[in-house]
Amino acid sequence: MARWEPNASQRLADAALELFAERGYDNTTVLDIAQRAGLGKSTFFRHFQNKREVLFGEDALTEQLVTAIAAAPTGATPLETVARGIDALGQNVFTPAHRAFSIRRRAVIEAHPDLQEREALKGISLTASVAQAIARRGIPVLTARVTAELSTLALKVTYERWSDVDNTDEYRDIARQTLSEVQAAVSAV
Template identity: 40%
Template sequence: MGRWEPDAESRFRAAAIELFGEIGYEQTTVAAIAERAGLTARTFFRYFADKREVLFNGSERLQQTMVDALAQAPAEASAVDALAAALTKAGDFFDDDRRPFARMRSTVIAANTDLRERELIKLATLSAALAQALRERGVGEPDASLAAEAGIAVFRVAFAQWVGESERRSYGEIVKESLARLRALVAS
């Protein structure tokens, strides 16, 4: 098994998601993932702390991308418009090539209590980071936290739609539609 094979991280991710789908998350071992990827378990741990991180690796990059987009929104942008910029920028992570992985990831997480808890922690951490970025833009409390939580709600709803089996629209299209719906609800 090659130690320095090209694209090892992607190979581990693909092998893990295949195994999670075939035999379940709980039954999948790091050794099985490594074998399926044609690499070693030792190499696996260079990329991931454990098998759970195959599903959550990249959360920090997503969070930083969204926080940066919010911070770079025009100074005159409202809190909701700054959040819209962050949500739209998240679309960079959700292209059509990643949709099959994202669909399986959602299925695996939904089937496992510990993974659902980890997903909620990730979303709470993202909400706190967005709220902090809004506070840094001068949005006071509780408005910053309320806007960030609303942004996370839009993120979750849009993502759930995007990974739907029959969905063909881009994540960005769904976010725009979801934001428009939220604005209409608030206005009524």
Template identity: 55%
Template sequence: MARWDPNARQRLERAALELFVRQGYDRTTVAEIAERAGLAKSTFFRHFADKREVLSGGDALTRLLTGAVAAAPPGAGPRQAVEAALAAVGAQAFTAERHETVRERQQVVAANPELTERELLKREALAAALTAALRERGVPEPTAVLAAVLGLLALRAALARWTARPGQDFTALALAELTALCEAAAAL
């Protein structure tokens, strides 16, 4: 087995998800995950701190969202920056090819209180990171925190719809949710 395997991370994530879906998160060990991926247990721990980490996506979502906000054109307002972030997620994370994986991951998290709790805590950290990215663009308070919160509400609502049925475009769903939230906010 090669010391350096560029696909190790993905293989471990895939193997873990398959085992979690089949036999449950609690009954799956790190050793089993590594074995199923055809890798050593030590390789698992080079990529993830523990079993819970294997489902976190290495905070890829945070990097995607904050990176897209930072990369939005200088003239883009906070709403446009958030729209760019949602579009980046649709283009790179919640794609047609990843639909089944994302759906299975959601099921595993929902079935396990420990993972659900972790997800809620990550959601708070994500909101803070997105707010910070908007502030970096010079967006003042309370608009920065508001745009971040509405963006993440739109993301969650769109994700629930998107995972429920294959063949939908995540970005379109998310932008429609954001529009609905902004309209509801303006009418409040």
């Protein structure tokens, strides 16, 4: 692959996931990733701080979700605002083109306890960001926190279902079904 080809960041991420699957996360170096992508080590560091950031670097998910929550119509319930955010994720983050990457990313994380811990910490951060976005809409803090916890649970379940190898459903359809299941579970309590 020529060094001048576009999409260096995606090429590095794809190369990293291939190598993580082949050799394991611990047995893959930044140099290995750069070479597999047909790029230099310095190019890797222009896009990522370290190999872990290939899996966790971009936080487009939080930004998209919080922006959509803020843009929800006045009068929307807290869960309706989150549903708008989840729809935005399906249009901009969890697209059909991104599904294969997500499946491979999930497999690498599930095989490595340190990465699972990092994923959990990102989930906690996401929950806090969602709670703040909901509270900024004038929703009481406790209601915002509960909604955020339920919403991130729904997001996690949706992601797991969507990134399942055997899945053929669209992200938005899975997300809407999961949100309905969460609402039903809360009503049953």
